[in-house]
Amino acid sequence: MNIHRGIVSRTTPLTPTLRRVTLEGPGIADFLSTGIGDEYVRVFFPHGDDPTEVSLPVPEGDWWATPPGAPEAPMRTYTISGVRPHVGEVDIDFVIHRTGIAGPWAANARPGHVIGLNSPTGLYAPPADTTWQVLVSDLTGLPAVARIAAGIRAGIRTRIVLEVPDENDRVEFAVPENVEVTWVIGGNGHGPSALGQVVRSIVDARLPLAEGYVWVAGETVALRDVRAYLRRELGLSAARFKVIGYWTPIENWTSKYADLPETVRRELDAIWVDTPHDEPEDVQVRFEARLNQLGL
Structure with missing residues (x-):
């Protein structure tokens, strides 16, 4: 594993609550993408008031450690929304919050600001015999869904449902002909999430479960019912689904x-x-x- 030092080159508002931060610099030149659509990294934020200074940890096997005497950088986990190795750029999309570490940082990010990130890991892994799949997420998982959709194999019938807080948070992205996209308004910390009900309404025993794959990401608490439903009630094998909690609505x-x-x-x-x-x-x-x- 490597720890990379990324320098903000530009920021791009995607919606009123979603902002793309593009990173470049010598530390990004050796960033090796897994090519997996939902690959994620740990992001290390500035530890003090200077946005151009970050206390990067050092790799220790598959993990990392803060050097003795160095301040510990605040860390959060984010999916990678884009990688362009030919120009040495990496994109990360941030949901803007007024509180916390990442949201306020992204809202105020400017060219020259610095963050750290480790080597990416991906989780999306449909079995080779998959004939259909369902991808469900709130706004935090939209970047991963968009990248997954871009690489969907021909012949895999795909249903995508995205829960966003407002109509203005819809971000259109290209999908193959065999992909259906539905938008749902709600959740995302602005009200109860419907992710559990969405999965239950689409994935049931009438489907050929042994040929499918279900990928769900978003609010951790809302997804507990999803995991229990897929595993306990439908009896899906662990290889046939992935449920990923991206954030928790429980303060502290x-x-x-x-x-x-x-x-x-x-x-x-x-x-x-x-x-x-x-x-x-x-x-x-x-x-x-x-x-x-x-x-x-």
Whole structure:
């Protein structure tokens, strides 16, 4: 794994709440895209008031570490919306928020500002025998959906549903003839998400489930029902779906988790440790069910 230093070359408003930041510079020259449509990176933001200074960690195997004595850079995870290796550019699309780290940074990003990012990893992996697929996401996953759609293999019938906060947040993108795109207004922190209902309304036992693939991304809490539905109720194999939580609507989730009684945190850890032979998706369903009970 490498840690890259990206310099903002330009920003492009895509919608009232979605802004594209284009990065360039020597640190981006060796950025190696996986070519997978939903590839993502960890983004390291400036640690102080100077937007041109970022405390980059150093690679340690498949992870990283902050050098001794150096400030720790705030980190968030984002999908890559575009890579142009011939000109040494990488695009990341940010949903603009007034609070937090990434949203305010993107809203104020200017040429010359600096962030760090690690080597990308992709998750979208439909089996070779897939004949149909369903892609569902809120605004945070729109960049990934657009890249996936651009590379859909001929012969795979595809249904895409995108939940955006407002009609003005629709971003048109090119799709092959075998792809149907539907837009839904709501969710995205402005109201209850309909992602769970959308998946249930499209993917059911009437479909040839052994030939399909389901990819869903967006609000973490809303997707817990999606994962349980696909795995427990429909019995899909882990290779036939991918559910990815991009963000949580629960404020201060990390600190609230850390404040749980030690006995409860040990219980949550044990869900993973005591079931080493179970499918990770099954363990995740049990883990998320317990988080729901705890209000997390």
